[in-house]
Amino acid sequence: MKKFGSPEAVEMWRYLRRLWGVTHPSSFLYGFMNEPLLRGEVWVAWDHVARLLPAFRERPDDFVALPAPAGPRGRSFLAVIVGLGIPKNSPNTDAAARLIEYLTRSRTQVVTLQGVGFFPVVREAAGAVPTGGLKVMAEGVTAQATARDARTALLPIGLGARTGEFVPLYLDTFQQIAVQGRNIQQVLNDQARKLEAMYRAMNAPCPPPDPPLLLE
Numbered sequence: 001m002k003k004f005g006s007p008e009a010v011e012m013w014r015y016l017r018r019l020w021g022v023t024h025p026s027s028f029l030y031g032f033m034n035e036p037l038l039r040g041e042v043w044v045a046w047d048h049v050a051r052l053l054p055a056f057r058e059r060p061d062d063f064v065a066l067p068a069p070a071g072p073r074g075r076s077f078l079a080v081i082v083g084l085g086i087p088k089n090s091p092n093t094d095a096a097a098r099l100i101e102y103l104t105r106s107r108t109q110v111v112t113l114q115g116v117g118f119f120p121v122v123r124e125a126a127g128a129v130p131t132g133g134l135k136v137m138a139e140g141v142t143a144q145a146t147a148r149d150a151r152t153a154l155l156p157i158g159l160g161a162r163t164g165e166f167v168p169l170y171l172d173t174f175q176q177i178a179v180q181g182r183n184i185q186q187v188l189n190d191q192a193r194k195l196e197a198m199y200r201a202m203n204a205p206c207p208p209p210d211p212p213l214l215l216e
Contacts, residue, residue, distance in 0.1 A: 001210055057134070066140055109125035151209065
């Protein structure tokens with residue numbers, strides 16, 4: 001985010017503006033991309049694994065899962081890191097510990113994978129070989145995670161009550177640049193100020209791969 005308005009960012013947005021010319025105009029209305037894929041409205045879609053999974057389950061021979069596209073700096077994608085912990089003032093630490101033990105069992109992890117497409121986080125379950133559409137999806141996920149040029153980004157943290165403003169800011173940036181054709185540098189400068197103000201107001205750190213501080 002520290003380079004939100006950099007020359008490299010301008011070039012990226014210039015590319016996204018060109019890409020919008022071959023993008024389905026209803027993209028802003030789509031929630032889960034499995035639906036337009038199954039209807040044949042789109043041929044290429046980016047989405048969360050769990051949101052694409054229904055299409056792969058229904059027609060596993062019609063779709064292929066690929067890693068995120070690579071840019072000049074590498075192949076960036078978003079990883080969701082989830083931690084399990086027990087607060088110091090928990091009223092029932094024993095039950096909480098048993099729940100964590102259950103959730104991290106290899107069998108539970110495999111069932112979770114089969115049910116909602118969330119891939120195992122424990123080594124014993126990582127070797128589970130899925131079948132059908134889930135297998136197709138797993139091959140794409142593995143190829144992305146093990147890519148030599150992979151660059152993992154994380155969700156924004158620390159924004160508290162203003163977390164809901166983060167994604168709309170990016171959507172508004174896309175709307176102004178790609179759809180309305182406004183001056184890229186000017187839009188990025190304006191939006192960067194809003195982004196900085198949001199993080200400073202909440203005293204929130206920048207998510208990796210940026211350094212924690214918004215400004216040096």
